[in-house]
Amino acid sequence: MSNERTPLITSGVCGLAVTAVTCGAASDSTPESNSETPSRGPRKLNTFFGVMVPTVLSMFSIVLFLRTGFVVGHAGLLQGLLMVVVAYTIISLTILSICAISTNGAIQGGGAYYMISRSLGPEFGGSIGLMFFLAKVFACGEYVLGLVEAILDVFGADPDSAVSEGVRVLPQGYWYTVLYSSVVLLLCLLVCLVGAHIYSRTAFVILLVVTVSLLSIFISSVAVKPLDFVITHKGSGNQTLRYNASYTGFNATTLRNNLYSAYSLDYSTNSVMSFSTVFAVMFTSCTGIMAGANMSGDLKTPSVSIPKGTIVAVLYTFTVYVLLFILASATCDRTLLIQDYGFFQRINLWPPFVTVGIYCASLSAAMCAMIGASRILHALALDQLFGLPLAPAAVTSSSGNPWVAVLYTWGLAQCVVFAGQLNAVASLVTVFYLLAYAAVDLACLALEWASAPNFRPTFQLFSWHTCLLGILSCLVMMFVINPVYSSGSIVLLLLLLLFLHYRSPTSSWGYISQALIFHQVRKYLLMLDVRKDHVKFWRPQVLLMVANPRSSCQLILFVNQLKKGGLYVLGHVQLGDLGNECSVAHLTVSNSGLIIMLLYLYLVTLVHFLSLQGGMKPNTLVLGFYDSCTPEDFFLQDTAFCGSSVGRGSEGDYNFGVDLPSLQAHFPPVRHVESPRWLTPEEYVGIISDAIKMNKNVCLGRYFFQLEGEDKDSKVDGSERTIDVWPLNLLQPGSRDYEDVCSLFLLQMACVLNMSSKWRHARMRIFLNVETQSNDQGWVVNEETFRELLKQLRIRASIKIVPWDSVVQHHSQPGGDDSAGTTQALSEDFLTAVNCMLMEHSSQAAVRFLYLPRPPAHHSQSQHYLAQLEAVTSGLGPTLLIHGVTPVTYTDL
Numbered sequence: 100m101s102n103e104r105t106p107l108i109t110s111g112v113c114g115l116a117v118t119a120v121t122c123g124a125a126s127d128s129t130p131e132s133n134s135e136t137p138s139r140g141p142r143k144l145n146t147f148f149g150v151m152v153p154t155v156l157s158m159f160s161i162v163l164f165l166r167t168g169f170v171v172g173h174a175g176l177l178q179g180l181l182m183v184v185v186a187y188t189i190i191s192l193t194i195l196s197i198c199a200i201s202t203n204g205a206i207q208g209g210g211a212y213y214m215i216s217r218s219l220g221p222e223f224g225g226s227i228g229l230m231f232f233l234a235k236v237f238a239c240g241e242y243v244l245g246l247v248e249a250i251l252d253v254f255g256a257d258p259d260s261a262v263s264e265g266v267r268v269l270p271q272g273y274w275y276t277v278l279y280s281s282v283v284l285l286l287c288l289l290v291c292l293v294g295a296h297i298y299s300r301t302a303f304v305i306l307l308v309v310t311v312s313l314l315s316i317f318i319s320s321v322a323v324k325p326l327d328f329v330i331t332h333k334g335s336g337n338q339t340l341r342y343n344a345s346y347t348g349f350n351a352t353t354l355r356n357n358l359y360s361a362y363s364l365d366y367s368t369n370s371v372m373s374f375s376t377v378f379a380v381m382f383t384s385c386t387g388i389m390a391g392a393n394m395s396g397d398l399k400t401p402s403v404s405i406p407k408g409t410i411v412a413v414l415y416t417f418t419v420y421v422l423l424f425i426l427a428s429a430t431c432d433r434t435l436l437i438q439d440y441g442f443f444q445r446i447n448l449w450p451p452f453v454t455v456g457i458y459c460a461s462l463s464a465a466m467c468a469m470i471g472a473s474r475i476l477h478a479l480a481l482d483q484l485f486g487l488p489l490a491p492a493a494v495t496s497s498s499g500n501p502w503v504a505v506l507y508t509w510g511l512a513q514c515v516v517f518a519g520q521l522n523a524v525a526s527l528v529t530v531f532y533l534l535a536y537a538a539v540d541l542a543c544l545a546l547e548w549a550s551a552p553n554f555r556p557t558f559q560l561f562s563w564h565t566c567l568l569g570i571l572s573c574l575v576m577m578f579v580i581n582p583v584y585s586s587g588s589i590v591l592l593l594l595l596l597l598f599l600h601y602r603s604p605t606s607s608w609g610y611i612s613q614a615l616i617f618h619q620v621r622k623y624l625l626m627l628d629v630r631k632d633h634v635k636f637w638r639p640q641v642l643l644m645v646a647n648p649r650s651s652c653q654l655i656l657f658v659n660q661l662k663k664g665g666l667y668v669l670g671h672v673q674l675g676d677l678g679n680e681c682s683v684a685h686l687t688v689s690n691s692g693l694i695i696m697l698l699y700l701y702l703v704t705l706v707h708f709l710s711l712q713g714g715m716k717p718n719t720l721v722l723g724f725y726d727s728c729t730p731e732d733f734f735l736q737d738t739a740f741c742g743s744s745v746g747r748g749s750e751g752d753y754n755f756g757v758d759l760p761s762l763q764a765h766f767p768p769v770r771h772v773e774s775p776r777w778l779t780p781e782e783y784v785g786i787i788s789d790a791i792k793m794n795k796n797v798c799l800g801r802y803f804f805q806l807e808g809e810d811k812d813s814k815v816d817g818s819e820r821t822i823d824v825w826p827l828n829l830l831q832p833g834s835r836d837y838e839d840v841c842s843l844f845l846l847q848m849a850c851v852l853n854m855s856s857k858w859r860h861a862r863m864r865i866f867l868n869v870e871t872q873s874n875d876q877g878w879v880v881n882e883e884t885f886r887e888l889l890k891q892l893r894i895r896a897s898i899k900i901v902p903w904d905s906v907v908q909h910h911s912q913p914g915g916d917d918s919a920g921t922t923q924a925l926s927e928d929f930l931t932a933v934n935c936m937l938m939e940h941s942s943q944a945a946v947r948f949l950y951l952p953r954p955p956a957h958h959s960q961s962q963h964y965l966a967q968l969e970a971v972t973s974g975l976g977p978t979l980l981i982h983g984v985t986p987v988t989y990t991d992l
Contacts, residue, residue, distance in 0.1 A: 149398045150391030150408025152302045153467045157387025158416040159309060160464035161245030161521065162380070164457040165440045167423050170381045172436030173372045175360040176428040182378050183424065186385045187417050189576060192569030193536040194388055194413060195561040196543035198406035201392065203546075203556040212475045213395065216482065218542035220610040225484035226595035227538040228475055230588065231389075234531030235472030236508055238386060239465050240280075240515025241524050243287070246461035247279045248367075248521060252441045253454055273519050280516035287466045288509045291473065292502050302467070305459040312456025313419065319447045320426050324348065328445060330438045332366045340366075344435035346446045357428035357436070366438060368522050379526040379580040384420065386532040388413060390467050406558050472508040477501035484599060526581040530588050533573045533580075540569035542611070549614035637987045639851065640666040642717035644786075646777055650730035650769040651723060654803040657946075657977070658721050660855035661848060666717060718985060720790045724801035725783045726969050730769040731804055784961035788954045791984055796844060799951060799968070799980040806946065806977045808857065820861035820945040824849045824896070827868045828950045829933050830925060830967060832907045838888060841950060844983020849948045850894050863896040865889070866940060871902045892988055901940060906932040930970040937975055947975060951982035 144150075162170075171179045200214045212231060216224020254269045269275070290297065326346045334340045347353045362372045370376075391408050395401040427436060435442050441457070444450040479485065480492035480501075492504040518524045544566035546554045577585040643658050645651040648669070655669060770776070778786075790797050808820075826842040846865070852858050867882060886898060909929035941947050949972070955964050972978050 143399065144397045144404075145399055146404040146408045148300075148303060150404045151412045152306050153390040154387055154409055154412035155416060156302060156306060156309065156460060156463040157390040157467050158384055158412065159419075159460045160242055160384060160387065161249075161457075161461050162384035163309075163419070163423070163460060164312070164443055164453060165245055165249060165461075165521075166380055166384075167420075167427055168431065168436035168442050169365075169440060170377055171357060171424055171427045172433050173360065173362050173365075173377050174374065176354070176358050176424060178360050178374065179381075179424050179428070180421065182374075182381050183417070183420055185576070186378070186382050187413070189533075189536065189569065189572045190385045190388050190413065192565050192572065193539055194409055195558075195565050196540045196569060197389070197392060197409065198558040199543050199556040199561045200539070200546070201395075201405040202402045202558040203554055204402070212478050214392070215538050215542045217608045218546055218611055219538075220608065220612060221482070221484055222596050222599040223538065223542075224608075225479065225482070225599045226592050227535060228479050229485070229595060230531055230592055231535040231538075232472050232475045232479070232508075233511075234386070234528060234535055235468045235475065236511045237515050237524055237528045237531060238383070239284075239287070239468035239472065239508070239512040240518070241383065241521055241528050242461050242465035242468060243280045243283050243512070243516055244276070244518065244521045244524070246283055246458060246465065247276055249441060249454070249457040249461060250279065251276070252444070276519050277516055281513060283462070283465070284509060284512055284516065287462070287469050288505065290466055291469050291505045291509075292500070302463055305463040308459045309456050312452050312459075315447055315449065315452040315456075316423070316443055317426065320349065320430050322448055323446055326446065328435065328439075330435070332438065335369075342434050342438045344438060344442075345432050346435060346442075347430060347432065349429050353432060354429040357431075357433055361433060363437060365522060367440075367520055375580050376522075376526070378576075379529045380522060382529045382532075382576075382580070383525055384416070386528065387464070387467070389535075390471060402557070469505065469508050469512065472512075473501055473504040476507055477504040480504065484602075486602075527584050529580055530577050530584040533577045534585075534588050534592065537570045537573035537577075540566045540573065544570065545611045545615060549611060549618050551614050634986050634988070637985070638663045638665040639719050639848070640717045641719050641721055642668045642670060643721040644670050645723055647730070647769050649732050649734045650804075652733035653806045654721075654723060654800050657800070657803055657806055660857055661721075661852055663851045663854065668717060717795070719796040719798065720786075721798045721800060722783075722786065724799050724968075724972075724980075725778070725780065725965055726801065732769045733804075780965050781958045781961045784954050784964055785958065787982075788956070791953065791982060794984055796981070796983045796985055797951065798848070798982075801972050801978045801980070802975065803977045808945075818860040820858060821943065822849055822853060822858065822861050822863045822946055822948070823941040823944040824863065824865045824948045825868075825937070825941075826865065826950060828952055829868070829937075829971065830952050832868075832870075832903075832910050838885070840986055841981070841983045843988045844985060845948050845950060845981045846889075846892070846894060847987045848979075848981055848983075849896075850892075852946070861945065863894075864899055864944075865896045866899045866901050868901050868903045870904050870907055899940065901936065903936055906936050925967060927970070930967060933971050934973055934975075937971070941975065944976070946977045946979065949978060949980045951980035953982065 170182065174182060197214070200218060204217075212224060212228030215227050218224075219227075251269060251271055254267060255271045256267045256269060269279070290301075323346070325348050328344045328346070330342045330344055332340045332342075360374075362374075362377070364370070365372050388409060391398075391412070392401075392405050395405065398404045431442060431446070435445075439445065441453075444453045447453050476489065476492045477495070480489040483490070492501065492507055494503040495501050515524060543561065544563055547561075547563045547566060577588075639662050641658055641662050643655065645654070648655065659667060787797050787799075824846060826845050828841075849863060853861060853863050867885065869882075882898070882900065889896060889898070906929065909926055909932050937947070937949075951968075952964075955961065968980065972980070
């Protein structure tokens, strides 16, 4: 318990730097505490510098200056505005989810990864976090390629021009583009190695420069007079293509001509554009909404700054994009928009304004993407989800900057720039981002549907409808943009999920799946209506009561085969005063492929327990047999519980996480021979009687410590096993009804066992006891009737006729019954004869099912009742005595 308060104390809520040691343990004394505090550096950034500035710059990036004309030229103003509205609708739905999650608790470093992992658990968090990291890496490469494209537009040498315009000295070509991109990436690396605080300070200056550039564009649209241009491009076969384009200023005809789409060939990729490809490029302007969230480890108050700064930044950029789209469509003809990405420079009062704006916006977006990606990778490394490959990324400098994670990001971004063209990677970047946004919406939706009391975000402008709509819109747009990339990214996500699932990383973050399962189980339990129960859907709901699990493991494993997918509760009733030192403890034990929750239940009466489960209450009570056998300690015999094997780690078959003394503390040693029993015979028989009065079926298990082949490593497949069923009440020979409720219940339980995995190939035999020497030959008819009944019940079993005239002759009261509630005075000879008959026919069986007579009504006869059962089953081997009171068989469809 000492570590439970540690994350709360060291979280730095509301920007307060709190350092504390709880219960004598330092906050960073365990690896888990490290994962809860990914960023150990000081939190210095506020809302404006930490969220608004990086978000605005990331959303402007290259699209603002270099792809506005591309979008409007191909899609037209109407479809262009539609793209903006659709894109911003998608990101707005995601922003609502981001705001909800970020205001529900303290946010550490890692941004979107931290939100998803702490909401959905390590599997989803790790896989989506890695995908989001890759999206940031690809975005960084894309922004660098856009910057190099802008540089070459100004300084690139034109081989077809005899006259140099400006300083066109940079040679052009694929490998030159890669070289220039590598130099720019190296510059970004150097800045990011210094730290996020240097970038945040320079980012404000960059934002001022970009704002001035934007103002110059709006002013130029009014001040510059109409112009005509000749635009040249290099075509196939060293052919030079020339286009006549014009800037008309604000003109109604120009606006009318640019209203509708005219998708054509893109001169950079030589491919024909479509709505999806243009939208993919345009959507890259919307992929910066998490730039502020990714700086969460450096923010003073992330729960306040992230929602406020992100919303303001999105509103600002949306307004700018709408105005720019209208301005471009009203002042420039379509040829200029399509054939010149950098047309804003051509129509500006002073072109260097736009040039500097392009360089600053692209460079800042690239650095922001590199910093954000490195923070995500650093958080992944601290959480140790992917093990050794990412372990070095957890290293930080003295100031808290994850410089190794920055190097990782730089290396992968260097691989991206080999694409050579911005438009070539735009679709992949967009798909990765959309998948990450869908995951954020999923996290918020899961938290909302789980109805967890601790999900109390201060931001309330969201609902499960917005989350679900955000998920669907992201997935739809993914496949609209590029079905191949979308399918591949989802497959990659599933592979990462499987990897993390089988790796089974441990965490104390909480698993949303458990909350959702609880919520759904509760809902469906309330939907269970006993009035709608039907016998054909009956299944055993077992309550197994044991004196000590340490001496009952074989019975526990066997009863698990009887539940047929139903409820299985293992209980131990301990009488005592709640004021004494006692607690409800539970331990999960993995043995023989079985996961059993061992519960110590302190109940007043059995009646109270059976009413606790509502629609899932047990219908069958199973007890160990009350005899004089010395209980054996299974824990000291099985290697799973030996001191040498406990805690063997991942290399062993078992690892319970506790040593043997701690394990034994949960389950006290078994009872010694001289120790008094916990229950008297009267109390034991009283439990059976009370359960039957409550209309519960009762089973008594004896000699199950002799049962073999139930553990995980057993090679027994059931083919050598035999299940013997004796459906007649052997202590009451006068009763010849093989089709009463109890007999049919006994057959059903044997059939259920025969359907389980360990017993599927076992042979089932049913023994019919007949008196062949009597004048009444009705048993022949009864046998045929019984065979027909088995056929109708679809029970495959062989029928064995057992004459027992020699046994019945020892019966003291033939034809008598116990309807008066008294136990028959059966002679010892009769009981011995019954036992010998069972030994003769069923000595080789793996398990036997016998009819359990109704217990006596008077407590004074309890000892005698148990003595009769003990005599009949003496030395038989694993035996289950069953008294069923529930109709469970059904012959109709």
